[in-house]
Amino acid sequence: MKEIFKPFENIGRNSRLLIIASWVIAVLAFWFISSMGERHLFPSPAQVLRGFTELYNEGLVVHIGSSLWLCLVAIVIAVTISLILSYLSTIPVITPIANALSKLRYLPLTGITFYLAIIISDARTMQVWVLVVFMSTYLTTSLLSMVSAIAQEEFDHARSLQCNRWEVLWEVVVKGRIDHVIEVIRQNLAIVWMMLVTVESILVAAGGLGFLIKNSDKFMNHGRIIALQIVILVVGLSIDFILNYLRKTFFRYSKI
Amino acid sequence: MGYSMQNTLLYVENLSVAYGEKTVIKDINFVEKDVIRKDNVTGQVVAVVGRSGRGKSTLFRALTGLIKPTTGKILIADTSTDAENDAKEVEEGDIGFVDQKYTLFRNKTVYQSLMFALRLKENMTKEQKHEKIMTYLSEWGLEKVKDQYPCELSGGQRQRTAIIEQIFCSGHYMVLDEPFSGLDVGNIEDVKNAFSLITSMHEFNTIIYSTHDIELAVELADSIYVIGYPTIDGKHAEYGTIVKHIDMKELNLAWKDFGMDHIEVVKQIKAVMMQS
Numbered sequence: 001m002k003e004i005f006k007p008f009e010n011i012g013r014n015s016r017l018l019i020i021a022s023w024v025i026a027v028l029a030f031w032f033i034s035s036m037g038e039r040h041l042f043p044s045p046a047q048v049l050r051g052f053t054e055l056y057n058e059g060l061v062v063h064i065g066s067s068l069w070l071c072l073v074a075i076v077i078a079v080t081i082s083l084i085l086s087y088l089s090t091i092p093v094i095t096p097i098a099n100a101l102s103k104l105r106y107l108p109l110t111g112i113t114f115y116l117a118i119i120i121s122d123a124r125t126m127q128v129w130v131l132v133v134f135m136s137t138y139l140t141t142s143l144l145s146m147v148s149a150i151a152q153e154e155f156d157h158a159r160s161l162q163c164n165r166w167e168v169l170w171e172v173v174v175k176g177r178i179d180h181v182i183e184v185i186r187q188n189l190a191i192v193w194m195m196l197v198t199v200e201s202i203l204v205a206a207g208g209l210g211f212l213i214k215n216s217d218k219f220m221n222h223g224r225i226i227a228l229q230i231v232i233l234v235v236g237l238s239i240d241f242i243l244n245y246l247r248k249t250f251f252r253y254s255k256i
Numbered sequence: 257m258g259y260s261m262q263n264t265l266l267y268v269e270n271l272s273v274a275y276g277e278k279t280v281i282k283d284i285n286f287v288e289k290d291v292i293r294k295d296n297v298t299g300q301v302v303a304v305v306g307r308s309g310r311g312k313s314t315l316f317r318a319l320t321g322l323i324k325p326t327t328g329k330i331l332i333a334d335t336s337t338d339a340e341n342d343a344k345e346v347e348e349g350d351i352g353f354v355d356q357k358y359t360l361f362r363n364k365t366v367y368q369s370l371m372f373a374l375r376l377k378e379n380m381t382k383e384q385k386h387e388k389i390m391t392y393l394s395e396w397g398l399e400k401v402k403d404q405y406p407c408e409l410s411g412g413q414r415q416r417t418a419i420i421e422q423i424f425c426s427g428h429y430m431v432l433d434e435p436f437s438g439l440d441v442g443n444i445e446d447v448k449n450a451f452s453l454i455t456s457m458h459e460f461n462t463i464i465y466s467t468h469d470i471e472l473a474v475e476l477a478d479s480i481y482v483i484g485y486p487t488i489d490g491k492h493a494e495y496g497t498i499v500k501h502i503d504m505k506e507l508n509l510a511w512k513d514f515g516m517d518h519i520e521v522v523k524q525i526k527a528v529m530m531q532s
Contacts, residue, residue: 156322157359157418161373161425162349171372176363253362253405 047223048230055212055227064235067208070124071196071239074131079185081136086143090169102144105137127203135192142184147173179247179254186243193236209235259505261289263333265300265462266429267343271328272495273314279495281311281318284328286481286498290459291505298511299428299455300462303473306483307529311496312466315483316431319464320353321346335427335460352422352430356437358414360406366393366417367402373424392420395453397446412443419450428460435465436472444472451476470525474518478510479503482525484532492532499532500525 003009004019011019028045035044043051052060082101089098112133113126120126150172158168200210209232216224247254264287271284291298304312317323319330332351334344344350360369370389374380380388393399396416406414415435422430435447454461467473473480482500485492502521504510509517 151357151359153355153357153359154362156317156320156353156355157361159322159348160320160351160353161421162376171361176361178363251363253407255407 043222043226048226049223051216051221051223051225051227055224055231058212059207060212060231063207063209063212064231066206067196067200067210068235070127070131070200070206070208071192074128074135074196075185075192077128078132078135078139079181081132082139082143083181085140086147087169087173089144089147090173098140098144101137102141105141107137123203124206127199130199130203131192131196134195135188138188138191139184142188143181146177146180146184150177179251182243182247182251183254186240186247189240189243190236193232193239197232258294259298259510260292262292263290263460264288264331264343265290265333265460266464267329267331268319269328269331271315271318271330272326273311273318273323274326279326280314281483281497282493282495283486283497284315286501288462288479290333291478292459293511297456297459299458299460300479301451301455301477302462302464303477303480304464304466304483305468305470305473305480305525305529306466306496307532308468310483310485310532312483313433315496316353316433316464316466319346320351320431321348322353332427332429333460349425350427350429352426354415354418354422354430354432354435356434358411358418360414360418360421362406365403365405366398366409366413369417369421370424373421376425388424392423396420396450410443411439412446415439415443416446416450419454423454423457428458429462430454430464432463432465434467436467436469448476470522470529471514471518474504474509474521474525475514478505480521480525482528482532484529486532500528 004011004015031042032045034040035042035047085094085098085101088094113130116126116129116133120129154172154176155168158172163171197208197210197213200208201214202210204211204214209228213225213228213232216228266286266288268284268286272282273280288300288302291300304315306312314323318325321330330346331343332346334342361372364372367389370392371385374385374388377385389402390399393402398413398416398420401409401413406417409417419430419432436444439447451463454463465477480502481498482502483496484499485494486497486499487493502525504521507517507521509521512518
């Protein structure tokens with residue numbers, strides 16, 4: 001028992017499960033106790049459950065689908081732009097462009113949306129491109145570090161096997177790092193998912209989880225707000241799990 | 257042991273490599289010729305020894321065409337023509353290179369890596385390539401791991417795969433940067449066997465390797481170069497060059513079991529290294 005309080009101690013699987021279960025019970029107990037009585041900050045579990053039921057009846061599944069679709073479209077476009085720039089960043093003439101896009105992550109979203117609003121009139125397209133601009137900067141940053149982290153030995157190895165420079169790029173960077181790309185998407189997903197809900201709540205177009213949370217917020221329906229937060233967290237974690245699973249299943253050599 | 261020297265296989269003249277203001281190696285000159293022994297296919301085994309930071313790895317990167325020399329030239333025998341002593345300047349891929357970490361493609365299995373190494377052999381059919389790979393895998397004890405990725409191989413298995421890749425892809429030359437570092441006794445024996453296999457396959461096959469284990473250099477090589485900082489006007493220069501060449505063939509110590517005479521050479525090399 002003492003071991004679980006010792007730094008760097010290796011513990012068994014059962015002990016680990018027991019610790020997690022204890023924390024979950026503690027959080028749930030705190031929630032139940034703190035939401036009893038008339039004045040409380042968080043809604044009670046019963047209120048949250050009621051919120052779930054209401055949301056489900058109002059088409060929660062359709063809204064989740066809408067958010068996921070928006071996420072997928074934005075990710076595909078942003079990953080394509082970022083990958084092309086990151087791969088081509090190995091060419092000296094393209095390097096400054098890739099680095100500049102990476103630096104743009106410090107630009108505030110408001111400034112970008114102003115200019116996008118001038119070009120785009122459709123709200124859904126606007127949502128997609130706000131996310132694309134935002135995500136591309138982060139994805140490019142991570143992908144550039146992925147490329148620069150490749151050891152010189154790997155390039156030398158390909159060159160010693162008579163690969164020309166384009167083959168080196170293809171074999172070592174493109175084919176050799178597909179699993180890293182999935183990992184980069186997974187790691188940036190949390191920011192993207194958080195941003196997506198914000199974008200949906202600012203630019204109302206085709207519903208989505210952000211739209212639902214904004215509506216619930218307007219009517220101070222705390223049960224619904226917490227229910228939605230839980231849904232957003234669970235969906236986000238599920239995407240994270242799926243991407244990690246895909247990487248480990250399809251890329252046996254991937255030991256990231 | 258009787259031998260003679262014929263075609264020039266490697267010719268290095270006034271080689272220097274500098275990164276900006278910093279000269280790493282300078283005034284490197286050496287020639288390696290084809291060693292002929294009666295009734296014996298004898299490749300060349302050349303060892304390069306020297307203390308850390310003296311430019312061994314830079315010399316190897318220049319020899320393999322991975323970096324362009326600042327001055328000088330590196331010529332190798334052009335075996336694509338029938339003419340004797342035809343030479344060509346070294347280019348990327350002419351000389352096989354196995355680095356210290358035995359780098360392989362992380363996303364290719366052993367079999368896929370070897371198939372990739374054979375991709376330029378247009379005169380071979382897919383079946384012939386398969387046959388060749390399977391023969392090598394069996395001879396080099398890698399049959400069981402043919403479908404494994406580099407991260408699933410032991411150090412010795414990775415090294416053997418890296419060596420076969422280079423045999424398949426490059427010509428007669430192979431450079432190995434510290435092939436014995438971090439290997440256990442068994443793996444060292446494997447590398448020694450690999451050296452014998454390579455040198456017994458073709459007269460022109462030439463292995464150039466670096467090592468910090470002077471005993472292994474003296475035991476295996478027939479030509480040893482010591483790289484160090486030269487002393488000019490009583491001062492150590494800040495670049496690496498060849499400070500001593502020991503021809504084990506001339507000393508009648510090449511291709512012999514390690515004995516007392518070899519120990520004397522080891523002592524000599526260590527003394528030179530300490531002074532440079």
